[in-house]
Amino acid sequence: MRDRLGQVIDFVTEHNRVTLAVLLVVTGAVAAGIPQLDTSSQAGGSAEQFEDLDRVQAQQYIQEQYTNSSEQQTNRTIQPVYVRNEGGNVLSRESLLDGLRYQREITSDPDVQAALHEQGVRGIENLVASRLAGDANASLDEQIQALSNATDSQVRSAVGQLLAENPRAQQFLPTDHGTATTSTDRRLIVVLDTGPGTSQQDRDEAGTALYERTNEYSEAGFFVLNSDAYQEANQHFFGEMVELVLPVALLVILSILVFAYRDLIDVVVGMTGVVLSVLWTFGLLGWLGVEAGTISIVPVVLISGLSIDFGFHIFNRYREQRGPGDGIRAPMNRGVRLVTTALILVTVTAAIGFLANLANPLPVIRDLGVSITLGVVSALVIFVTVVPALKISIDGLLERIGLDRRKAALGHGTYLRPVLESSVTLARRAAPAVLVAAVILGGVGGLAWTELNEESYQQPDADVAEWKQQLPGPLGWEPSEVRQQQQHVSEIYQPADENDAIRSQILIRDGVTSDSTLKDIDAGVRQIDREGLLVTQSTVQPVRSPVTAMNAVAEENESFAAVLEAHDTNDDGIPDTDLKTVYDAFYAADSATAEQVLERTNGEYRSILVTLSLNADFSDGSEVVPRLADGAATMEGEGERTATVAGSLAVNDAVLDSIIGGIVLTMLIALLAIAVTLVAVFWSMHGSASLGAVVAVPITLVVGLVVVGMFVLDIPLTLLTALLMSLVIGLGVDYNIHVGDRFADELDAGAEPIEALRAAVTGTGGALLGSTLTSAGAFATIGLVPQPQLQSFAAIVVIALVTSFLVSLIVLPSLLLLWSRYTDGVLSVAPDAEPTPQD
Structure with missing residues (x-):
């Protein structure tokens, strides 16, 4: 494998102009798929994908058995x-x-x-x-x-x-x-x-x-x-977001890139690679027919971050390899050779993390996993071909006119090097303590997961901080009147009638003719009413149940009224004996009304439908549904029947629980697959399966720290944040692989463990620092947007990036040093393997 990679890298560095010409043609062909891009996908899935859920089954049953009732109401x-x-x-x-x-x-x-x-x-x-x-x-x-x-x-x-x-x-x-x-x-x-x-x-x-x-x-x-x-509010929102976030994000990215590269040409070359990676991603999505979806901003920002990271490693390793008497091609060849292995491993393991989302029931999440994977692969191809070739071409031209293009690698400076090397000192003096602290933090993350709030989505807030409104010129955020109006209306009005209210149904099955059925249903309704969930507007019927429907018919039909009275043994207005006879009389008096609340098939009564008009909003689902479920439990009586909450709020809540469960499964699959991959690759390339396992371990700590961050910042589990949790693994694996692979390369070259570790944290760690600052800074600017979901998105990604960096520079060195102590720090390289070139 290394021989083939070496041949490709040799071609790129020796024939840089041919490489650029070929890749330009390929880019044109790939980008031709962009017009074919399908952006029609939505953030949800069809009921069939969740048909194993009780609430979804109940909703489908209602639609099948109470069709006439639904049609009359719509x-x-x-x-x-x-x-x-x-x-x-x-x-x-x-x-x-x-x-x-x-x-x-x-x-x-x-x-x-x-x-x-x-x-x-x-x-x-x-x-x-x-x-x-x-x-x-x-x-x-x-x-x-x-x-x-x-x-x-x-x-x-x-x-x-x-x-x-x-x-x-x-x-x-x-x-x-x-x-x-x-x-x-x-x-x-x-x-x-x-x-x-x-x-x-x-x-x-x-x-x-x-x-x-x-x-x-x-x-x-x-x-x-x-x-x-x-629609106008959304256009206003995106316009304001572009005017506020884009200038700040570009300023942050360019400032950090200038600091890290200290060279404008390298900044331009690196950003060219980023843009090409994004173009390739969407072109491939178009050609392959993968839906880009309504949240295509996610792959754009993640791929941009990973591309910037790839660029830092290419440039930093090239600068490390170029000595005073070296030209351009040879050190670029050595630098790309050294870093390509890690980049491929990052690509493979990140793809595993992202493609693990194929186990998720939501199509948009599966498509997103495919989208980001294509983006990572695109970035790999671009940064081992186009970027080195473009760098050689430009630097060669500039040096021919007398400009020296030698630059120091980030991490080797007077001030930064001692800071990075302090992690080696920490590992030498307190590696076991660092390991214990990591285990404790990981455990805290597991506990924090169980305490996170669950919400279908985070309700947009119409309020905008004053300082954002007072920014000069186009940067100032002008609040949307529509959002303010929406918030005001939701605070002061209740639904005007049933058609304006959010409705929830409770489906009662089995034993619906037992004497206590209607009393238990009425008790459950009163319990829900005491919770303040029902609309109190005088023009709205808050409850439609057999009791309310029968009473309405009895007011117009004296003979049916007599039947109700005869079967009400305690004069509380609710029949409590021989309910089958009451139901029969109900159908005889008004079958159209009866079939809205009672299911009769072949003369048998199989289910009852209770419909509630709620004084609630869709964002209240996580609070409302459990209280509806408590009322439904009361309707079940002493286990004589089942009562299942249905309707949009209940189904959304059940789907969210299912997705969160799916995310947990996705993360476990991804972690296991990545661990197996790292073990196999490190055994194959460096002769040590245990070293691969050591490099994989810190990823779990990154996930735990992200969960802790969500808990501290009160970020709830929503469809979006749950999705991002599954992507954290793809982000978290990156930095650890770079440090672990560099450490192994140094050992392969004959360095002692401490020296190998010092080279890894100063050389590779410097590139990781630049990548972290750039990506985290760019994502942090999204937090300026006064929209809770975007703020949560930005916060989670920033936490993931920062914790990944800290774990790779603090925890992983201690683990690597402990590994070297127990294995004598020796790698069993295959006899026919060529030694890794070093300077």
Whole structure:
């Protein structure tokens, strides 16, 4: 293998111009795949990928057995339009008139008309104006006329009477508004049709028209929160992020590269390799048909970081190898030969870590593992061919015109070398203590994992630190009105009706005809209600269950009411005997209503469906679902039946648990595979399997320290952070391999263990320091973005990079020295192996 690598490196360093020409053509061919890139993948997976989960199975069962019930509930959807005036009164005559004029404009818009439900548009302005007109059925023009003719005091009086007499008017006002005749907030309800008569395109066009019309009334405080508003908010967000993060990130990267390389030409050559690596990655993804997905920024930043790391090792080793009388080609040949083995090993083990994600059930995570692996392989090819060839070409040209291109390697300076060598001193004096401390820290990481919070995702925060807003020029972050509006609305409003609420279902199966069934279900519902999870808005039915459905039918059907009363032994309004007869009577009285809550197949009752309208947000899932599960446990009674929480919140929570479990499996697979690979490679190349095992051990400590960092910084386990945990191994293995391989190379060359260790931590350690500073600095700039998920992403990667560096320079030297003491520091190199060239 080394002979073949040597032949390739010889060709690259001897025929640098041919290499560049060939790789330029190859780059063009690979980059041609970029236009074919598929970016349609989403962050989730289909139900089939999680069909072994009880909640997913329950959700599928509900969809199959209660289809008619679902269809009856989905023929309309509402689009609230909000009115806000922080220092004024949105119940004033002028504001209500604005609302009526707004309604006239949107209802006359052809795009809105095409998707408008027969219930149309309604708001408190309609109720007030109709009262003033003396006609509950007054047309919109008549309402406008009546409100225009009224005085402010008449309007105020009408508002007060309306709120006192009509509780349904509260749906248009903030929760717990009461009967006050002034308010800073109100909302209108636009009802869109979702039946077969309208298409999704119709609804999309109606939403766009609503957004545009609402913007025309923005000065009056009108706004809408729909897909068009969020799209503009996202564009605003990315624009602000580019203006703030990109300049800072480039400044950090270039500053550190200039410090590390102390040479502008080397900075340009290294960054050229980084750009080519990213282009190759996306080109290969396009050709191979791998979906890039919605989080393609992850492979970009990770590949950029690894590419910068590769560049540091190539340049640093070249500088170490070039003596005073050397030309350019020979030391570059030796430097690339020396470092290529480590780079290949890094690529292989990192690929193992990333490809272990193929065991994950989510397609986006599997695709991401493939994407990053392709990127690492691309970086390897670029940095052992293009970068050395380009470096030789440019340095040769410059030296021919009289410029000396010799530079000192990072880590060999007067100030930095003693700092790096201190890790050797620590290893000599306290290696066992370092090992014990590492084991303890690893154990703390294991305990911290069990204490991490789990969330489906981290809710964006509309607040932006003042100093970020006060930065000069385009750097200043301008907060998005949409995010602030969204946060405000979620704080003061409850859902306007069932179609606007997040719903959760509880599926009860087995023993649904036992006498205690309905009592246990009612007890479970009351327990959930006491937790404050249900919507209390007067216009919303918070619970649909057999009890509520039966009571509703009994109000209209006297004979069924008599059946309920006859089977209620303690007069609490809940039947508790011979429930099969009650169910039969229910179906006979109103089968359409009964089939929404009861499943009857071949005359047998197999399941019950309880539907809850929740006063919650999707980000509340990790808190809400356990309390729903407690209520479901109460519905099970004494084990007579099963009750499973379903619905979007419950399914998301179950999927998150499954993914986190998958991440643990992924990490274990990756760690085992990497350990086996290192053992095999070190045995093959250096004659010591045990040395490979020693190099692999610190990776587990890196993972543990990252978990500790997450716990200290209160970073929760979400779909994104769980994914990043599986990628930490791919990052953590890099630095240890470079130090371990350099140590082995020095031993192969005949150095004593202490001298070999000193060469590894000063030579290779200097390159690792530059790589860490550059990559960690660049990722840290992402933390400037006021978005919790991106901040968590940046924090985890920075922690992984810094801890990997510290572990490779503090813990690994102690392990290597202990290994040398117990093995006499001797490597059994194969007899036919050529000694590694050293200077």
